[in-house]
Amino acid sequence: MEPILIINNLIVTIAGRRVIDDVSLELYPGRVTAIVGESGSGKTLTALSVLDLLPETAKVVSGEVIFDGKDVFKLREDEKRKIRGFDIGMVFQEPFTALNPVMKVGDQVGEVLLAHNIIKKKELKPKVRELFEQVKLSPNVADSYPHELSGGMRQRAVIAMAMACDPRVLILDEPTTALDVSIQEEVLALVSSIQKKNNLSILFITHDFSIVNMLANEVCVMKEGIIVEKGSREDVLRSPQNEYTKKLIDCIPRIGDKRDRLPG
């Protein structure tokens, strides 16, 4: 099977320091690839480079991102914009800040549809309501402002936004980190059901191996900008080769486990 998204030997520097160092990974259609690592390991930057939306201070030194056979870095600005949101959707970590506080959430979801001209203005409302139902929100939520919603509801609205154009790839940047545990579970179940229904490819960024265990097919472990281990979920979880990976896996709490929670 041909990968839908390939990152080849990507090197990104900020102020001369390599924050992404020779990263290569592949995402296959209908599969979930998880990038796991601690804060500052470069996992979010890797995701942003896929959309060529790195912060201004970050420079791509070498490498390429190939989506659907095209090198993203070589596309014109308007071609990149067509990919963003239309082919590749993205969900951010913080549902509290990812929505514009002075715009109704329904309008924000609708805006994505309008930005890519895939719908006429008068068909917008029913389509937005349908999207809200898809993420298991009441369609009436569309008329609310973000401050009226709970964290879980906001994150669902953000997922609805990312799913609006029925993208082929979804990038989820720690979508559950800011939510409490019970809501985490629901959001992950939602992501998993959408993934199966739409045969989506997901690039899932997390620091939590228990989430990897639930969702991922392939796993990349990143540390200080370098991929230290890469492989299928079973291989990495059962027989981790790298010391760092072992420590991360040891962090998963288990019932009846008497060890200290933070080894090493």
Place this chain on the structure above:
Amino acid sequence: MVLGIGYRFIARYSILGTNSEHNTIMNKRILFGLIIITIMALVAILAPFVATYDPLEMDLSPEARLQAPSAQHLFGTDNLGRDVFSRMVYGTRISLSVGFIAVFISLIVGVFLGGVSGYYGGKVDSGIMRLVEVMYCFPTFFLIMMVITFLGPNIVNVMVVIGFTSWAGLCRLVRAEFLSLRERDFVHSAKVQGVSDMRVIFRHILPNAMAPVYVSATLSVGGAILVESALSFLGLGVQIPTASWGNILTAGKNYIDFAWWLTLFPGMAILITVLSFNMIGEGLREVLDPKLKERKG
């Protein structure tokens, strides 16, 4: 426009405001200003019905000239026997329209340049900021006077020139707001979804940057009215015989030792109007600025 915005804020903050005592005081201040400005606006719109005489009708007979205020001539008559009250009623039109239109022009220029400057940064930003610094270097009032002498004094020129010379402050204000807002997650989020730059600027960032703009614009309306009055006073603004508060003052200054009504009433009108705008502006600032609220509350 200002009325609508004002009422929206009053409605919003009197419902949502938890710090009710503090908010009530603010609302009173804004309300006072709004009432005065509403009256002024009604007078301006309904000028033909409010005015008791034709503002241009002269009566040069000695007993008609320079009459003191009376039931017939509320604010007296001027040196050409014209009714001062009626002239002032028509002058309200000039002052308010100059105030609003000049500020409207400076808002458009300032918000657009400030927004582009703050959003794109880099070379665009430094280019626009140098332009702003150049604008700051000119003594604005003399610049306005000079341009008006070239273009010829009339009300349209006055509005346009005041508008195009007073946007620099707004531009800096909007730029500063944009610089901080463009790094916010919801802006990144919109960009990630492929929303166009202009839409991100005007639909996502600008509405979140408007609070200080409302305040600054309201205060500027008062400032623009003052500049117009000063220009008219110097003979560079609205030309006689058209009445404006400034040129009624000019006519009155020669008779100030015995015809006090010629200077007192237009002077008071300017004072009260500018004061009202400043009160609305100050009130809005205190209602909208969360830092100020914290410190006082």
